[in-house]
Amino acid sequence: MNRSTISLIAGTAALAAVTGFASLHTPEAADAGTAKAAAQLPVERTSLLCPAPSASDLAETTYTSFTPVTKGTGSDGRAELAAATAKSAAGAKGNGKGKKAAKPVLTPKEPGKPVDGDTSGADAPALVGTAEGKFAPGWAVQETTEVAAGVGRGLLGVNCAVPDTDFWFPGASTAAGRTDYVHLTNPDDSAAVVDIELYGKDGSLKSEVGEGIAVPPHGSEPILLSTLTDGPQADLAVHVNVRSGRVGAAVQALDAKSGGDWLTASTEPAGSLVLPGIPKDATAVRLIAFTPSDSDADLKVRLASPTGLITPAGNETLHIKAGMTAAVDLGDLTRGEAGSLVLTPTDTAVPFVAALEVVRGKGAKQETAFIPATAPVTARATVAGNTARGTILSLTAPDGAAQVKVTASAGSEGGTAATKTYTIKSGTTQDVELPVPAGLKGTYALTVERVSGGAVYASRTLLAPADGIPAFTVQTLPDDRGTVAVPDAEQDLSVLQK
Numbered sequence: 001m002n003r004s005t006i007s008l009i010a011g012t013a014a015l016a017a018v019t020g021f022a023s024l025h026t027p028e029a030a031d032a033g034t035a036k037a038a039a040q041l042p043v044e045r046t047s048l049l050c051p052a053p054s055a056s057d058l059a060e061t062t063y064t065s066f067t068p069v070t071k072g073t074g075s076d077g078r079a080e081l082a083a084a085t086a087k088s089a090a091g092a093k094g095n096g097k098g099k100k101a102a103k104p105v106l107t108p109k110e111p112g113k114p115v116d117g118d119t120s121g122a123d124a125p126a127l128v129g130t131a132e133g134k135f136a137p138g139w140a141v142q143e144t145t146e147v148a149a150g151v152g153r154g155l156l157g158v159n160c161a162v163p164d165t166d167f168w169f170p171g172a173s174t175a176a177g178r179t180d181y182v183h184l185t186n187p188d189d190s191a192a193v194v195d196i197e198l199y200g201k202d203g204s205l206k207s208e209v210g211e212g213i214a215v216p217p218h219g220s221e222p223i224l225l226s227t228l229t230d231g232p233q234a235d236l237a238v239h240v241n242v243r244s245g246r247v248g249a250a251v252q253a254l255d256a257k258s259g260g261d262w263l264t265a266s267t268e269p270a271g272s273l274v275l276p277g278i279p280k281d282a283t284a285v286r287l288i289a290f291t292p293s294d295s296d297a298d299l300k301v302r303l304a305s306p307t308g309l310i311t312p313a314g315n316e317t318l319h320i321k322a323g324m325t326a327a328v329d330l331g332d333l334t335r336g337e338a339g340s341l342v343l344t345p346t347d348t349a350v351p352f353v354a355a356l357e358v359v360r361g362k363g364a365k366q367e368t369a370f371i372p373a374t375a376p377v378t379a380r381a382t383v384a385g386n387t388a389r390g391t392i393l394s395l396t397a398p399d400g401a402a403q404v405k406v407t408a409s410a411g412s413e414g415g416t417a418a419t420k421t422y423t424i425k426s427g428t429t430q431d432v433e434l435p436v437p438a439g440l441k442g443t444y445a446l447t448v449e450r451v452s453g454g455a456v457y458a459s460r461t462l463l464a465p466a467d468g469i470p471a472f473t474v475q476t477l478p479d480d481r482g483t484v485a486v487p488d489a490e491q492d493l494s495v496l497q498k
Contacts, residue, residue, distance in 0.1 A: 047129060060147075066382060067134070069112045073134040083128075137483060146466075155471035163187050165246050171372070179255075191214050192214070192247050194241070194242050198239075236325060267353075271350060285331065287327065291322060300346050303339045304427055318343070320352055357370055369472055376457050381477035393406065396424070396457040402451075408435045413441035414440070460477065
């Protein structure tokens, strides 16, 4: 074996450990012994992007940053969130020039303890965040905004997300009364170029306006969806495809009558999906789904309740035509109990994406949130910004019983961490009784770890009722990807020498 081959292996392992985004595969000749030699090492650097919180002068926003304590990290590191510093006209072509990084608006002090920061008004910018060393593995940032009145009034929440190149958002709309924006944020030194594709009930909506949107370096672009269509569309699947670079993407969906929230991306298209944590007092639930496949998708629709899987009467199945968005009203299907939606193929599996639009309250006192399909917690997931009252954690084990450990961190202003372990029965959803930090002051983070058993899906609901409006927001908890598999170098070399 020559020296260049050895250097390539070492460089690949180093890249995986540093970024947390690279996936490292053993050579095809590798046997089971090689796979077992792979070690899980903490990532050493990660990025998070937070969209601009609101265009309302009445908006009050809190950011909370948290990194769980992770074994195997060094003693050094840093994490910071700073304002995106470049802007350009929405849909502008060409390369924008960004400014130098702004002064950090939030700087965590140590893993295991949350840090809060506040802002207000309509001028709060998108944020670009970077964490290194001991702050990188499992880093989570929550953006929570309260809007007192106007379009989108209520509680809006979003987990700041890692940059990527492909996003699906079923559940957007350009119907009367809805104002939906796709927020795009670029963390890098060069411009990103993005295409936005829209799919309605009759298929693709042709529009050249959504092609070649330039997002400037270290900048952010809000794109009003109604400017990309010729007429109103009640149920849309939005596809954000990045031609060059990478971005963070989220849809801010605002309703004139029933508030609004952030719609985050569905997990990547798959033949079966889980949408966890429908509030037990939901008064209306709407399912929106789309398949990018050339084949139709036929799905079983089931609710994972506290006692097991239930098929909702009248909505036993869902048919999704290829390239078209399907939507169905499920009513108040939870009927006062915790629930999660489980979608599986009736026969042949066809990849699809899905999200739920969930309403609490009635009449003029309604409030809306969204639950996208999410990936399971394979090892660990974290969500920040929890409060002593008004926090609900939903855990779902659709395919087999699972044991789950939940840790409530120390508070941002004081308190001692607490831990509980739960057994989630197969096919059920549980809104678990949370461990609350002793002497809690400020906000705290929840870290969910799958100990054993089947796949676990999780979501967190924040409640902030005001003036009779049951304001709420739901965030799903996919795995935090805090570690990466790095094969043993000596074992890899022996394989390549065969």
